[in-house]
Amino acid sequence: MTKLELIGVPQSTFVRTLRMALEEKGVPYTLTPARPHSPEVDAIHPFGKIPVMRHGDFALCESKAIASYVDxxxxxxxxxxxxxxxxxxxxxxxxxxxxVVQPTIMPYLRGYFFSQMPDGKPDHAMIEAALPGVQTQIALLDRAVTNSGHLAGDSFTYADMLVLPILDYLKVCPESRDAIGGAKKLSTYFATQAQRPSFVNTTPPPFSELRG
Ligand SMILES: N[C@@H](CCC(=O)N[C@@H](CS)C(=O)NCC(=O)O)C(=O)O
Structure with a gap:
């Protein structure tokens, strides 16, 4: 059978989630780095979002649907x-x-990584406006981590694959890094699960490579 083709830039948290899922399952795949709303994405996703996939003549969009198909x-x-x-x-x-979690956090990350400021510096108005929502989501995730150090049950699952790529970006932005530092269960969770080979092997290139 032909190799599965995952389509989307590797900086996307949802693309990384699916790459982790494919690695965890041991499924060979190719990654075609395409941005949202590019022709190859628009051909599959009605709203131009990434990731999308092709497997032979079968095409699919939406990360959860793709994960279920792969499974x-x-x-x-x-x-x-x-x-x-x-x-x-x-x-x-x-x-x-x-x-909820990812859409609430995205405007904050956009303020750092996709700032529209003329000099490309962080958009502090955008960051400040989004920060309370980010702090709420970090507190929610901190409460959600189970005693075994996972998000669902006591094993590493697709739920962890969704949240780790988001935390990876939050860890490098000052306010969210501090909030995670104060969230003891979540900090330990990230430190432990971030060592997983599927996470390490899918480390994305910097966002700066998408600019221009
Ligand atoms: N519900 C979608 C969300 C995917 C999503 O929001 N992808 C972002 C990149 S991480 C995107 O394509 N954004 C462009 C846009 O929303 O126009 C999924 O689960 O796959």
Missing amino acids: KAFAGPKLFPDDAKLCGLIEQWASLITT
Whole structure:
């Protein structure tokens, strides 16, 4: 069968989530670095968002749908296990992170990484406006980390693959780095899970490579 093609720039947190999922399952893939709203993305996603994928003549958009497809189409450790409660918790976090956590945090990250200021310096008005939401999400995630140090149940799951790439960016911005530093469970969680090979091997290039 042809190799799965994942489409989207590697700096995207959702692209990294899927790369981690593919690595965790041991699925070979190619990455085509395309930006949101580029022709190859618009051809698959009705709103031009990344990631999208092609597998042979089959195309799909939306990270959770792609992860579910990969899980069923390929052998390897289950991203969505049969256990009803664990699978429910993973789905719950996938929904919460995709619909609220990531969209709340994105404007803050944009203020640093996609500043529209003439000199490219951080957009402090944008950052300040988004900061309370970021702090709320960090506190929520800190409360959510389980006693075993995971987001869902007591093993590394797709829920962790969604949140780690977001935390990786928050760790380098001053206010969110401080907030994570004060969130003891979340700090320990990140320090531990960030050593996972699927996370290390998918470290994205800097955002600056996307400018221009
Ligand atoms: N619901 C989508 C969200 C994907 C998403 O927001 N991707 C961002 C990049 S991380 C994007 O394409 N943004 C461009 C836009 O929203 O126009 C998914 O889960 O795949």
